[in-house]
Amino acid sequence: MGIFDSFKTKEARSLENPTVPVSSENFLHLMGWGDHTSQAGVTVNVDAALGVPAIWAATNFISGTLASLPLEVHSNGERVKTGIGSWIDRAVNPTTSSFAWRKYIFEQVLTGGRSVTLIVKNARGDVTDLVPLDPAKIHVHEQQTDTFPTKTYRSNSQVYDATEVIDLTFMLKHNQLDIRGPIMTNKDIIGLAIAATRYGSKAFQSGGIPPAVLQGPFQSGVAATRASEDVAAATAKLAREGRPVLALPAGHELKSVGFSPEEMQLLELQRFCIEQIARIYSLPPVFLQDLSNGTYSNVEQQDLHLTKHTLRRWIEQTEQEMNLKLFGRESDLQVRFNVDSLLRGDLKTRMEGHAVAIQNGIKTPNEVREVEGMEPLGSGDDLMIQGATVPISAQTHEQE
Secondary structure (H helix, E strand, O other), X not given: OOOOHHHHHHOOXXXXXXXXXXXXXXXXXXXXXXXXXXXXXXXXXXXXXXXXXXXXXXXXXXXXXHHHOOEEEEEOOEEEOOHHHHOOOOEEEOOEEHHHHHHHHHHHHHHOOXXXXXXXXXXXXXXXXXXXXXXXHXXXXXXXXXXXXXXXXXXXXXXXXXXXXXXXXXXXXXXXOOEOOHHHHOHHHHHHHHHHHHHHHHHHHOOOOOOEEEEOOOOOHHHHHHHHHHHHHHHHHHHXXXXXXXXXXXXXXXXXXXXXXXXXXXXXXXXXXHHHHHHHOOOOHHHHOOOOOOOHHHHHHHHHHHHHHHHHHHXXXXXXXXXXXXXXXXXXXXXXXXXXXXXXXXXXXXXXXHHHHHHOOOOOHHXXXXXXXXXXXXXXXXXXXXXXXXXXXXXXXXXX
């Protein structure tokens, strides 16, 4: 699988080896330590963050959309359907579909901040499989060569060169080895969203009644404790039965020491968290199901923003990384995401675009039929122009 055995023999990299260049940040991340507590007092990690509906929606939406785009291989403008081009859009290895692979790697990038895929080649050097690796088990180090520094990727006892893996990151730190993940980098706003959700749940659990203090003519501490327990039990019973009135003995008074959900503006806070999370992922709020400020016009503009400013950067990053690692800098082969498929649900717009492309000699009828999953026509490989809508070659002969 392209493992550098000689490199492993000469320089074994492990935690027991004191020569391992592990920075303090890497070591804390490696051991699972570090400060994961937000200012809201909530411990933030990937699992806890995915419990926030906006994080869950953003991760699933972006990863699912990118995974659903057709992945094609082109050479000099022509689609290649042999070699890697014959399987990369269907299954990247015998047990993993192309959709499952892409959704997984983008989910890892959008949560932890990195995904790593091993490139498997045969004896002739042809790419035969792509195998996603667990990024939590991958440790990236710098290796000095005769020309310039390069990266090595270690997973347990395996060591891979940078050319053997597809490495996608959300953002790199200054050393170009460690990553900045969106969740841990923004742990305070995510912690606030988690805390707001938990507070809302507890408020409804107690019937919407905030924490309170009981005042009265108690004769002893034991009596005060017994009275508070009785009031707490009565309050819980009222919440279960849906009754709004609580009776207190004469001389006793119940005062609130907390804020109600309305006083805390809980709904406004949750909406604010959605907007902040949308900023983290450069995602229009409408795609997080926040239609509070949505209109027919601005929703359409947000749809354009999604393609132009959110999806495009992920597509460009992934295409360039795959082209470099799969084919090298000098190859004519290129991996391309077919963004036109985003219009698959809009039949009218799609058909109008196909008609313009055919009538202006941009696409052949068979190229359009291939996009639509239709069988090619015997005479559909010629470019057409407006007029009689005939093949360009026939129009040229008539002018002569």
